[in-house]
Amino acid sequence: MDKFKHLKAIVAPMDRANVDTDAIIPKQFLKSIKRSGFGPNLFDEWRYLDHGEPGMDNSQRKINPDFVLNQSRYKDARILIARENFGCGSSREHAPWALEDYGFRVIIAPSFADIFFNNCFKNGILPIVLEANKVDYFFTEVANNEGYQLTVDLEKQIISTPKKENIGFDVDEFRKHCLLNGLDDIGLTLQYVDDIKAYEEKRKQQAPWLF
């Protein structure tokens, strides 16, 4: 997993509530057995005017000019601002894979669905929960200022605006540590091999039918 420490980037707005993981990456792309290459199909049904299937040459497809990410001002966006319950629905990790592959490393919303939120941290994406009025403020600023950028500092847990405002955010210690250092969870857990074995021995006595 790539480390995440600090990012200054253009912000794109996704102005609708309950954006589900089916919308983020439609099911036909889940047939891939790979972990990469989902970026061109991020928000596929909204982004293109035709029906997408795996293996198509996406550069030849008709894009939907009305879709926000197709507007040239958001071309280099790496921070996404969104509404309530972003990432609800299916547990597909293909959703953060697609967002990451497209270039997003930070998503800011008033709330996220639990599984999606968790999956982001495993893939070098920082999801930030902020009060709705603060997210609203960013939506207004983004609309009024082409090329609007935010600076996100994970170490200090601060978002800085072009007007030099500093907005703090919360992040769990463990997740922050993993993201800052690009750590692999499995490696961490395997430090506790003895604890796991001891638990299994104890549990076998209490509930032998589970083994």
Add this chain to the structure above:
Amino acid sequence: MTGKTLYDKLWQAHEVRDNGDGTSLIYIDRHLVHEVTSPQAFEGLRLAGRKLWRVGANLATPDHNVPTTDRDKGIDDPVSRLQVETLDENCQSFGITEYKMNDVRQGIVHVIGPEQGATLPGMTVVCGDSHTSTHGAFGALAFGIGTSEVEHALATQCLILQKSKSMLVQVDGVADEVVTAKDLVLAIIGEIGTAGGTGYAIEFGGEAIRALSMEGRMTLCNMAIEAGARAGMVAVDKKTIDYVKGRPFAPTEDQWEQAVSAWQDLVSDEDAIFDKVISLDAARIQPQVTWGTSPEMVVGIDQRIPDPSSFTDTVKQEGAQAALNYMDLQASTPINEIAPDKVFIGSCTNSRIEDLRAAAKVAKGRRVASNIKLAMVVPGSGLVKQQAEQEGLDKIFIDAGFEWREPGCSMCLAMNADKLEPGERCASTSNRNFEGRQGQGGRTHLVSPAMAAAAAVTGHFIDVRDLSQRDT
């Protein structure tokens, strides 16, 4: 000291260590594996040279991509075929028990886990699928995980988790005979919203929940995730234990008595305190039909589509209007005037034997209406299909004009050939009415099996009770 919730008990029984940073290492008893969310996890293990921690804790089956017709011909779509073959190869090389596509025990993971007794009370159950909450019906802690966590569970038999808050959804009163678990859970989601359970583990309790069969409780817990809760659960009682007894993976002989005795404790203590409590009266719940593109956009069959301006905040108003535009529906339309083009009875929510019986009871002696282009019944597993055929349900469906298919996820998410065409409207017993869920441009109305069958035979949504009156 206050008592413990069922969730507290399950958490404590599986805590390998408290990491001291707000997370705990939690032991996983059962890991269900399917073809869509596992290939990258197995690949990760191979690249890191890691082995499975405990092979026997895993059970696999292909379900999302499998065809529901002409199964002996294999899978037509080469991309789908490769994914299923990859599962077969991974299970073979890592030694995991797999019920392959043509095995009678194959089916939707959330149907076969309980059916095989692979889901037991008191277990932690995970799967790379959000509807893993289904297994909470057995007094288990069950939740969906992403592919990174699939790999983590395979390699360590543990997950690093933060404890959720606890919510009790108390449903008292006696539901009308036609009001099913599906109607209860849709009404609950309508009440608390699709994010109402975010950050919580939900326990469903109360008279109306105790009255549900195990199949009903599975339907209920299945959709906890649609209320935002990663896990839903129901306390163990006699029904739970009776259901489990004698199943292939269930404990036998002297271990059975020991297990049953341990399972008696899988209830919340009377003095347990929940972080949040929601109460509903089952007697007031009508058969439910969703009208929008989120499961919270739901009303009773006797209602009209709400006016977007009736919602309090602007985000919700805009969401409702966008949903009506997508669904091609007008505010204030009576629900029973909506006419579907297709009917889908199946999915991990409603494809068990009781669901098929309920639909067959409505279909019996009737015919699928002429405006319905396709009405299909997709059993949840090969064994459900077999049992339904022994009971003659297949004949009832076929005689009524329904198609009787092979088991799998099918048109719930349309990863196989079963899908809606753009603009088509479907009465579906599945769990998600998101845009494009059942096929790009498709429009989904979530209902119970009986309500889906009633829509099929009349050509529009109708209260099942009106249907029986009409015939007499």
